[in-house]
Amino acid sequence: MSDFTYKTLAPTHAAAWQGLRLEGARNFPMGFLVTVEETASADLDRCRAILKAGAIRGVFAGETLVGFCGYRPNSLERIRHRAEIGPFFVTATYHGTGAADALMKGVISEAKSAGLAQLELFVDTKNHRAIAFYEKRGFRRAATHYDGVRIDGQSRDDHFYTLRL
Numbered sequence: 001m002s003d004f005t006y007k008t009l010a011p012t013h014a015a016a017w018q019g020l021r022l023e024g025a026r027n028f029p030m031g032f033l034v035t036v037e038e039t040a041s042a043d044l045d046r047c048r049a050i051l052k053a054g055a056i057r058g059v060f061a062g063e064t065l066v067g068f069c070g071y072r073p074n075s076l077e078r079i080r081h082r083a084e085i086g087p088f089f090v091t092a093t094y095h096g097t098g099a100a101d102a103l104m105k106g107v108i109s110e111a112k113s114a115g116l117a118q119l120e121l122f123v124d125t126k127n128h129r130a131i132a133f134y135e136k137r138g139f140r141r142a143a144t145h146y147d148g149v150r151i152d153g154q155s156r157d158d159h160f161y162t163l164r165l
């Protein structure tokens with residue numbers, strides 16, 4: 001459908017990122033730890049500060065930000081071979097277009113270039129689309145984390161997935 005570009009988000013992307021993050025928190029609560037209220041309370045300055053830390057990657061269709069993910073390599077020597085990713089989100093109109101694939105390929109390539117051995121993530125056990133997406137890209141289920149998240153007081157279970165690089 002489009003050519004997609006992967007890059008690290010900067011403070012200049014704050015407004016676009018804020019919009020996508022709100023959409024995700026509202027429409028895909030299984031995909032986010034942050035609530036709608038917590039997301040809405042982060043103003044543009046707060047969004048700029050988060051992006052300034054350099055831990056969010058984005059996927060663009062042309063000039064438009066259509067998805068993002070957190071990318072957190074560990075810094076301690078004994079766990080420095082691993083990074084956690086998430087939240088991982090693509091705006092609904094770009095589902096099934098290859099945007100999510102471009103974002104994942106970008107993260108994998110970045111992690112490999114940095115010499116990492118493993119990517120890790122948590123996904124709600126009922127998030128079947130995301131699970132299919134991750135498994136198709138080689139992620140393997142390592143464990144189930146029971147009662148890992150509570151959405152509106154309801155207990156949810158997560159799977160823990162790893163990808164060997």
Ligand SMILES: CC(C)(COP(=O)(O)OP(=O)(O)OC[C@H]1O[C@@H](n2cnc3c(N)ncnc32)[C@H](O)[C@@H]1OP(=O)(O)O)[C@@H](O)C(=O)NCCC(=O)NCCS
Nearest residue numbers: 028031088089090095096097100122123128129130132133
């Ligand atoms: C997860 C996400 C990034 C995947 O991107 P996407 O563009 O939708 O993914 P794709 O269409 O490439 O792949 C999804 C696969 O799941 C399949 N699928 C769709 N609905 C499904 C369901 N209910 N059960 C099982 N598989 C399903 C699709 O057919 C597709 O498989 P295919 O490539 O063999 O056709 C995107 O859906 C998203 O942003 N979701 C909302 C946020 C979220 O849940 N993020 C994950 C948090 S851990």
